[in-house]
Amino acid sequence: MTEEQERATATGGATVPAGQLYIGGTWRDAADGARRDVINPANGRLITTVAEGGNEDVDAAVAAATEAFTEGPWPALTARERGDILLKAAALLQQHREELAQLESLDTGKPITFARMVDLGDTIDHFAYYGGLAGTIEGATRSIRRPGFAYTRREPLGVIGAITPFNFPLILSTSKIAPALAAGNTVVHKPAEDTPLTALRLAELLTEAGLPEGVLNVVTGGGQAGAALVEHPGVAKIAFTGSTRTGSRIAAAAAATVKHTTLELGGKSAQIIFEDSDIGVAIESAVGGFVFNTGQFCMGGTRLLVHRSVYETVLGALAEAATHVPVGDPLDPATVVGPMAGLKQLENVERYLALGEGRVVVGGHRLDLGGGYFYAPTVLADLDNTARCVQEEIFGPVLTVQPFDTEEEAVTLANSTPYGLAAGLHTRDVARAHRVAAKLRAGIVWINSWAVLDAALPFGGYGQSGYGREHGPEALDAYLQTKSVYLPTA
Structure with missing residues (x-):
């Protein structure tokens, strides 16, 4: 040839x-x-x-x-x-x-x-x-x-x-x-x-x-x-x-x-799912938040904080949804997740998964698709908040999931990394939505949604997010x- x-x-x-x-x-x-x-x-x-x-x-x-x-x-x-x-x-x-x-x-x-x-x-x-x-x-x-x-x-x-x-x-x-x-x-x-x-x-x-x-x-x-x-x-x-x-x-x-x-x-943005949220909307937002652009998104929602009363329900729904996300040829209009942008990005994700932190709910491996740099959408559960996969930016399609019991604990967990680029929360309680948004240390906060951006809407970092x-x-x-x-x- x-x-x-x-x-x-x-x-x-x-x-x-x-x-x-x-x-x-x-x-x-x-x-x-x-x-x-x-x-x-x-x-x-x-x-x-x-x-x-x-x-x-x-x-x-x-x-x-x-x-x-x-x-x-x-x-x-x-x-x-x-x-x-x-x-x-x-x-x-x-x-x-x-x-x-x-x-x-x-x-x-x-x-x-x-x-x-x-x-x-x-x-x-x-x-x-x-x-x-x-x-x-x-x-x-x-x-x-x-x-x-x-x-x-x-x-x-x-x-x-x-x-x-x-x-x-x-x-x-x-x-x-x-x-x-x-x-x-x-x-x-x-x-x-x-x-x-x-x-x-x-x-x-x-x-x-x-x-x-x-x-x-x-x-x-x-x-x-x-x-x-x-x-x-x-x-x-x-x-x-x-x-x-x-x-x-x-x-x-x-x-x-x-x-x-x-x-x-960089960012290590948290999405919070409260017990009164619309679970269907929250799951769609959570999956989109970590697989969009194959997780190569500084404002990706790569940490999910879930009220303990719905924690197992959310984990099950995430496993089902992530398994069926279309991964493949980026020129195929049906594809939702393409390859990592390069071999070094793919190998970086593999290094984090090799740490063995938490429990792999779904994914956790490279995909063999035509010689490209593909990685399966991955969900990790049962992690300590000090885990590197929780605290560091992986920049790939990897989501960590942690339970919480109170609103105060959720805010504390969300603010527990050195980053502060974006955050989100899901709730039907309007007063709670605004109360929590005010407490989150992030340059942009989405309520019952994720990654809604516009040329007129400013964003930027708190802390080590710039x-x-x-x-x-x-x-x-x-x-x-x-x-x-x-x-x-x-």
Whole structure:
């Protein structure tokens, strides 16, 4: 079989061109000519290769972004004119929705149905929302004690370094790029090394929408490129989504040049099922909360806390439901759980299950499906709260289940990890719902539901889940700075 035939087999017949870096409005190879393989996680085969950027490439990208910020047409545009470009981008993304969904599914292994509905829906919404919100950027006059005219201006920060992970490439890049551009910044985007394909296509479409040269630059590559971006003195802010461990290192490195940072990090989110909940709704929410995106979701509901009176009922229902979740080819519209995004993610899940903590109710093993990186949806019960599987982010389709007796105990258990990204609860008691939501240490709390997200609804971390907020006007504010101006009149 020829190399071209091998790639056609790996991609279901689609042709994915080799990727280059996008710097200053031009496509180029890495300065040293290095390249990286992009693997299809559903079958372990090569999709294509992309340029492997390094320090010299990051320097070039930051220089292009700096020039676009200071000397190009971008700073001369009004906020509403920038918003018009983002709205045109949203329309273009809608036109190319199926193409992008196929590419996202191919690159990450996520089921095509969810790529179409969730990933592309949210991506388009980010540009539409911030395209409209751009026109609201304005300062204010202030009344002060001294005679004179005082006012504030809201101004962009400068060059933004956006570093994004492998699990939601489009959503997590556009949740940074859209507000950064709306605010008037320029961007250097370093996508995850394993899933860079939609970042490159996005750059093409944003250019087609009217983004001037150098406003968005894309440097594909590994940790070296990311570190160079964080340490670069020409970068004003780092917007990062990824692990807490990496985020901590970024915060320390960014401090050396006093960069702004937004860090959306790990999570170990709890769902609470009270005795008065609708068990059917709660089970559906619990299963979706831990298998969605094959558990590779920082806001996944990976800890389930269940009132002891319904504990065994819930365990039985979970075992039945998890057994029948469709696992398989991500390009099959019926698939709910696809492969892990890469071999290292699959092996990480296996390391946690090898600890032997708790009782395996269902799952607990790799699945042999066409050479891909598949793991069975897994439920663990009878765990101590200090167990590593309870306290640490596994980032795979693994749910831990623990009983509780009182509302106070449920809240204590929910708040017992160092994370605080998301939480949820199920109850028919409205007063209890609001009372418990107020006590949960999490940036977003869902009641009788899970993972309801919107471009207008901010989220972010408490504790080791990071700081800053994405989505909503709060995210736009994070890409702006305030300048005060005073003119004496006497």
